[in-house]
Amino acid sequence: MTTKVTQFVKHQVAHHFDNAEHEFDAAKLGMWAFLIQEILFFGGLFVAYFIFRAMYPAMFVEAHHHLSWQLGGLNTIFLITSSFTMAMAVRSAQVSQKNKLILFLVLTFLFAGGFMCVKYVEYMTKIHHGYLPAKWFFGTGTFDTEPLFFGLYFTMTGLHGLHVLIGMGLIAWLIIRSNRGEFHKDYYTPVEMVGLYWHLVDLIWIFLFPLLYLIG
Amino acid sequence: MTNTPKAEILISKGGFWFPEAISTQAHQVDQIFHFILWASIILFLILTVVVGYFLYKYKRTPENTYAKKHVTHNNVLEITWTVIPLVLVLFIFYWGYSGYLKMTIPPANASEIRVTGRKWMWQFDYPNGNKSIGELVVPVHTPIRLVMSSEDVLHSFFVPNFRVKRDLVPNRYTRIWFEAKRTGNFQIFCAEFCGDGHSDMMGVVRVVTASEYQKWLKESGAAASEGVPLDQLGEKLYTSKGCNACHSTDGSAKVGPSWKGIYGATHTLASGQTVKVDDNYIRESMVDPKAKVTAGFQPVMPPFAGLLNDREIAGLIEYIKKLK
Amino acid sequence: MASQQHHHHVAPVKYYVATFATLLALTILTVAVAQFDFGAMNIVIAMGVAVCKASLVLMFFMGLLWDKKINAVFFLTGLLFLGLFIGFCVLDIGYRGDTDPVESLQYGVKVPVRHAEAEH
């Protein structure tokens, strides 16, 4: 890989930090604080899910048959691969391999796009058959509380989808900056932070998938 | 206010802090309160004296310009003011907890009355199918168990004299129990915020002797109203069913339109049409009030379908006719 | 500035590929297991596999394993407090009506669901 051709932009450490290492550690600690805030944010939804699954177990089993676990499984594979490519992107930034970095970032972006398309297909089938929150619910079901499951389903997956979109925006911004050669072994903090955020989004889907699709 | 009998005054009867304790379990609340109150006053006085002494003794003066001795640690002191409060509060916890259980777990022989909370009125259903609005009649010296539920938003049944309070949750039952020690009329409040009429949602617990209670059950039951002429029955229902909470008979508009001179008049509805106030319109407005709401009023009247039988509706219509 | 740059642990590629492969295998496993009905054990197995996958992502992809311990402490406190939240909510909703059964049941849920048999 001809590194000497691709020149890198030298990073300027912020005035209130002693050195780049100090700045990197502060950024990472701040990112982890942000991640636990996200965990508790989604945690509230998981609490609601567990409580209503405990209150209406039979309804949850019957309602989840309307979800296609094949599409859910496909989405899981998409997100896990995008998590892998993101980790590889961070690694290639650490070793200043600019082209590999851009390649992996683009791959992550594409898998995320794939995830959103599959989600769009899923949502359209639900809306078409009327399995929606109570206001527009016209699906069929043997339980009165059926719309509750779909209220939860749309809130959890919708919020997660929103976070995937935000992630895609961040990755696109990363691609632009890596093109300008800003990320190299002495400064790759943004790539690492977006990577952490992306892995968290994948983490949440890892729990969402079995809970919603595989009630069994 | 429904002009059910006036409740006894809360503020002056009873001690400095509490209204008069009427229920058998009320002492649980009063005793623990007074214990904590006096313990706090004693501790507060001690602290005030200590602080006062320090402020007086160690105030900054020309010769006392910097602290001579820096006592920064004293394990004995630290342990004492951690362990003693801990023991004290755990004792208070247990006392509060056991008192609470006695207050909320009803004895087996309690007779049950159903309570339904609805936007801004209480409705009580008695074992013999009798219904009363805003006025709970109970026999004295007998444990009563109220099984409560709400029809719209959260309410909370609160009788200060009995020291009982519990929220009413829609689609769920919650229960309280009490046993009155003497007869009298006692104030009911709604304690959980439930909208505009939250402060009007008051009622009265009328504690009567057992014989009076049985007489009241029979006398105000559905069957008892056979002999009463229609318009007198209507006048009695005007108060017992709580119509007076929203409809006045002197022409002043309250939550609902006034009944004075309403019969035969034409009303413009919220939808713009006009309708003549006749028997059918009054009957329909009682059974399904939201069908034809008069202009300028909120559609908040609850449906009385099932609460009033035909004879009672006819009685109310006669009473309205009389109100010229 | 480049003097103490060696500290950032750059993991060899095989770690990432191995984690990726295991994650895919676990996904297939959890889907396969879900085909059979183990009754109450369903959720326990599903959650067990999900926790394994999550810890893999955390340790390797997010690098918690080779990172400063403070980040792991932050993450675990987050989980601890989420556990508290779930625990106390279940303490209430699970034990409703413990002193008086009338309080436990929920009744009269009125929802315009067109029941399957009425429909076809």
Place this chain on the structure above:
Amino acid sequence: MSESAPVKDNYLNSPKGIWSWIYTLDHKRIGIMYLAAISVAFILGGIFALLLRLEHLNPGPLLFTAKQYNQLFTLHGAIMVFLFIVPSIPASLGNFILPMQLGAKDVAFPRLNLTSYYIYLIGAIFCIYSMIAGAADTGWTFYTPYSSTTDTSVISMTLGAFILGFSSILTGINFLVTIHKMRAPGMSWFKMPLFIWALYATAIIQVLATPVLAITLLLLVLERTMNIGIFNPALGGDPVLFEHFFWFYSHPAVYIMILPAMGVISELITAFCKRDIFGYKLVAYSSIAIAIIAFLVWGHHLFVSGQSDAANSIFSLLTFLVGIPSGIKVFNWIATMYKGTIDFKTPFLYALSFLALFCIGGFTGIMLGALSFDVFAHDTYFVVAHFHYVMMGGVVMAFLGGLHYWWPKMFGKMYSEFWGRIACALIFIGFNMVFFTQFILGSKGMPRRYFNYLDQYQPLHAFSTYGSWVLGLGLLLVLIYLIDSLVDGKPAPANPWGALTLEWQTDSPPITENFTHTPEVHHGPYAFDKVKPS
């Protein structure tokens, strides 16, 4: 400006012009901007409070209808909690003082700091929009099913609180990382001032509790728009679950409010007794203990809401445990006065009134923690009095104390000591007139959030209203003489109180970089014995 000395350039005037303030990354300027914003919110909330009390002069409708009264107490609650008291000490005093006390040049993420200020403003705009477009009338607790069925603008108020939550989270993250990473060389964890320990504990709660408020309010908005049914009993949901979600944030939120206040009191008492704190480690650890136990006790708001008795008893037990660390702190503060040289300046008077009022608030908290008494006292004026004693008596007193203590450092001007003492006395008397009568009202069974009340309560309500005028006057006085001190206050020396914490080592108002050279720390924050004052 008294032109005695040529005005040295400091953070206030060195970058000139309005744009330098709008785009500032300097934690001190952001602190001042926060101070201005929360003062406006406090004045607005205070006016609503005075109107509420005026309405209660006698039972019937006096100024408002029932709906307007409900909207008024909702706005009073929401503005005071979300717009004033949660950001008050951490965002204004904390932003200004924390980096200086750590000996750092700025917070870890200055841009994030400015973003959280603008998020605060956007949230405030949502709340003001809700105020204008038919204010929410649900109470600041937004309990469903009333909040999901009422026709007032609940959505814009909840979105406002949702956005304000993020401003609080970002401040929390900023402080967490700053305390971990930006301490001056030589400042170990046990050489940090106690105000920093308190802000650290607050940051933990801010980061861990506020997201649950965000999801709760989001679910409420979805409940109103998409009818998802989680909190709607008719669809199988459970309104008590909303109460769990709401109080999981809101009880730790009251500790977000009181912990920084306790930090300020530790600073005031040590500075004005010129003595090392008694039991430094215990006071520091009790801040963290409060932060953790805060997450275990929220159920005491649901004692009568139909919660299971198992949960009631466990929550009641844990509620008592949270009282212990607060007790330890109060005892340690009082022990700090022993053999000190006590100087009765205004900040110290506020610290004393904090001690008195916070103790009363704490004792009544112990009462309300006992299950049997709470069944009687829940949702009565007794609870209103309790939380005003802890929030107004505790947090606002400490905020005013801290404001006066750091005023010379922030603006380089001395406030007038004479008026300061009068205002403190007025506030103390007025406060007790308003809220001690409400204890009696509450124990006589007067429920809270009542538009009109039984005639028998009228004398107590009237007395409470008179007290509110005295309290309002006292607070107005503070506003007047503080603003006056900006205009023609005497220039303040670098260290007017002779305290040892780092913010007093630089001149006031400080230069943008805080310190000409990063300070070295060799002794504890209150080591008056090691440093023989002149």
